[in-house]
Amino acid sequence: MMNRRNLLALLASTALAARFGSPAGAAPSPSASETPGSLPDKPRLVDLAAMGRKPGRRGGTVRMLIGGQRDIRLMPIYGYARLIGYDEQLNLQPDILESFETVEDRAFTFHIRPGHRWSDGSEFTTEDFRFCWEDIYNNRELHRGGIPTDLRVDNKAPTFEILDKWTVRFTWHAPNPDFLAQLAAPSPLKLAMPAAYLKQFHARYQDAETLAKLCKKYRVETWSDLQLKMSRTNRPENPDLPTLDPWCNTTEPPASQFVFARNPYFHRVDENGVQLPYLDRVLLNTSSSDIIAAKAGAGESDLQLMNIDFADYTFLKSAEDRFPIKVDLWKRTQGSRIALLPNLNCNDEVWRSLMRDVRVRRALSLSVDRTEINKAVFYGLARESANSVLPESPLFKPEYAAAWAAHDPAEANRLLDEAGLTRNAHGTRFLPDGRPATLIVETAGENNFESDVLELVSDHWAKIGVRLFPRVSQREILRKRIIGGETVMSVFQGLDNGVPTAEMSPKELAPTSNDQQQWPVWGLHYLSGGGDGHAPDMPEAIELVDLMRAWRRASTFGEREEIWHRMLQIFTQQVFTIGIVNAALQPVVRSSRLRNMPDKGLFGFDPTSYIGVYMPDTFWLEEKA
Template identity: 60%
Template sequence: MISRRTALQIMAALALPGLARAGGTGFSGSPMLDELVNAGILPDVATRLPEKPRVIDLKAMGREPGRHGGTVRMLIGSQKDIRLMTINGYARLVGYDENLELQPDVLERVDNEGDRIFTFHIRKGHRWSDGSLLTAEDFRYCWEDVILNDDLRKGGLPRELLARDRPPRFEIIDQYTVRYSWDAPNPNFLPKLAAPQPLVIVMPSGYMRRFHKSYQDPFRLSALMKEYRVKKWADLHIKMSRSYRPENPDLPTLDPWRNTVAPPAEQFVFERNPFFHRVDENGLQLPYVDRVVLSLSTPDIIAAKTGTGEADLQINALDFADYTFLKDSEKLFPVKVSLWKRTQGSRVALLPNLNCADEAWRDLLRDVRMRRALSLAIDRREINLAAFYGLARESADTVLPESPLYRDELARAWSAYDPETANRLLDEMGLTQRNSDGIRLLPDGRKAEIVVETAGESTLETDVLELVTDHWREVGISLFVRTSQRDVFRSRAMGGEIMMSMWTGLDNGVPTADMNPSQLAPTADDQLQWPVWGMYYLSLGKKGKPPELAEARRLVQLLAEWEASALPADRTRVWGEMLDIYTDQVFSIGIVNGGLQPMVHATRLVNVPDKGLFGFEPTSYLGVYKPDTFFLREEG
């Protein structure tokens, strides 16, 4: 039975024009909803679906058409991980398929004229999870009342909505058609709509108006601010509209499942969206599974709980180190374990902070010879065998062979084990003096001691750094490890307190030329090798500092060229030059990539691929594999 909260929202929506019960189907809904349909609380499935739902041809994908019903259990390490449902649910205006090609999803069609003019055709009859229609008004509200509102967007428009620093022209063509037009190309627009944390350009306006000062009575708005413990109406609107981390159970959604539990909680129950827009080739409305239950657990024991059958679908919070235990669990519990390939440019990477506050070390780390020497001094073969059983690929931090942009010379760039050349480069820099322990001395007389900081979230990092410590000592560099919590870790990096950190490499190791290459340039404050330069770009020059290295400036220039490009050949050229610079300059010291990721699911959960690409970008974890098509086979 669907939750009382959901039923009440749908009952309220029954008063909306156009939401009446219709006869005739050709479509099938979940039996979970039959009682509400029979009671007249919920329209039948033909009315709940758009006039032209998105049809998922499972047979063409090599999967089975499924059945409705059941609950899937997942484990999360913190309450904020409810965002995994938004990422994995992966309902987007446009989204990637398994081949990483863009397809209309929520939208019926997109007309793209030279990456300058985008006309969006909304599916007629498409509804939010509360039954209200999705129309052009929801796009207008988000554009005029949210994005252009100074109280709600103090930092100005998102960069993704600018082309040559100019915003688009927004037009409503009719109730189901809107258009965004720029004078220059904006190739970043559609990929950002397809991202794991998508650019938000549409909101359920009927619901959100009650939290907006332009539409709500001031006294009622004041009461709502007091109820939700915020001091400004803008904070209230932001809190109630947060879709990426769906903490507001009342917020209508377009996702396959919607949260029914407000935090704090130990368990979050996501119920099927009765108005979800996808069907299979047999006319069964997706998702197949009625509920997904996320249970809070201590991160350290998620692998153990998964292995004993306490999760029906688990990939996040697992690591390759858990694989042997999980594989053994197949003999005792009804679980199946497979290995997917991680998409990062490097499973672990050393990131020298070119903005560190220590002037002596900042100068050294900005010298490409230091970065190349540190990379050449690492015996990646030993690390691969010891930490990854030889199953990963020794490589620089770069794109994977699965990317059409891959070139073998990029993987080899400064990644061979060559301590002789490393020593020569360090000597060339003037670091010729050593103490009695063989550690090199800096120009100011200090020992060449590099402190590598981590967020302390994985024993893998510690294991790798132990080996790197021995490798660097051979070339006269001493390494020390310091761990701190993730939030503190990032704050210290921004403040220049971190000299070097260990993190993953490039987030998207399987890009196409049509995907934004911003990960190769200083563009964000969470890029640990240049956070201050990244903040400068992110804030449009209001904070941080511009890049002081010519090669970093060139990367930013090339990114601008990509953003102004309209031809695939131009984008491919830009990607190629940016990859050349990034790997040759060793802005990130990659170690291995192509690492394997355990995927565990209950044996009765069907349509989970045996192989896949796992990463935040561009696959949105499980998102491109459409978990709404996974189903539970009847037992017995």
């Protein structure tokens, strides 16, 4: 008997041969006719019925609101077309690739779908992998540091092989267990680029005179700057750049509205053989971030995720009675919705010494009344917790969430006394050099609730003799100040991925990136392969880096799981970050006509790519009544 998978494949191939434009019972839209050759020979079949959803109709436009043109970077995240990606259960599966094989997490063989094309109609083949590897990563004018750190194991690059037009292989000398997860990430590791288009901007393939004219046209100084500008995918500002995403940007910035049109060569089909995405266009309309919630509540957005928060929920929910919108609550996946991040690399020697004293970090955490914050800011609906993994993660243990997260001012005072912060008769504490214990906590001020939380924390810390003053800086300025050691403490969210499995990299728990505000200089050292920043000089941080490297060498699931637990234990017991609450709720607004979008989901950057794993290419608009 034919199994369901084979039956669906047969139905899809039959439907494609007949060029169906819409599922049975749905009126076809003008765009539903297929272009011969627009699909790979073996497109990816999306079994909507198995996902509890229904096949849809082609056509329609969805409007979204963004806080500025830089937010067009969200579209490649939402679209979530990856060589290998996660499904809703966070299992890895081939997506753009037809299939892949791995051997001991060292050798990875990738098979491209024959007949797959970029959005401009050019073939997607192993030449696009070769161009990326040879002409981009191995060109010192484009990549001065050589092969990216993410492609190195023990600082050694892999062997890259082209086996045929549709098959490539990457082989390392030792296991690279997070390689596939990097390909499935919200901002994925790039392995292939549209060679046919980009060669015109490359010195190896273009004459110097033409390159000079192109540099003048696009207002850059060198051909390498030109290549980087024209090939940028994380922020798709070049409308001519071919993509494999479900929608392609058609608008050149600056603009107040960006039009993303459906990719006519997208590689997915539903069980009726209808090519995805269903939606013809996604419009991104720029607006002031402050009024996006009001506009979404007035029906000016058909799908709104960003620039709205739980504080807007009551207003947005009441708008369901006035406008054709539906508002749901998804669970945020960060390890902490908001976290205080002591900068262990700050320039102030006295504060740096105190921030590196675990007694001080624990005292500051114990003095925070998380119950009050949860009730006052999150209506009691979040979970009071240290910055750690959520119960939805198989790695969750209650002791991680509870680590130094109880409200215990008496113990906090004892720890600060022990650490040498003296008090006067009024209870004000002083640093060892005689200065008052005044902490300036820096924030980008992008979320209104941050100021509410800091106001409450200020009251809590005042009771242990520490004064808190918030300081607001623009995000890029704040980032430079943190890396430069000018900040002592900042506020941001906690772990990006609060729902990991043992097969996902534990790099967030160790100094591995200069974006980690608690140890940016140590993270830069790891990120640069030792070429910048400096190595950690705290035993616990050193152990975390060693464990991270051990995880990459581990050959079994059990070993990786054991390493994860050891790292979580160190990270939470050392209170490198002060988490407050997690599992906060996120309102998601959508048109009441939008179908196939789940009522509940996990909302976060990593690993779900916000709505990416829920496949927005399968969302469709029901016809107006």
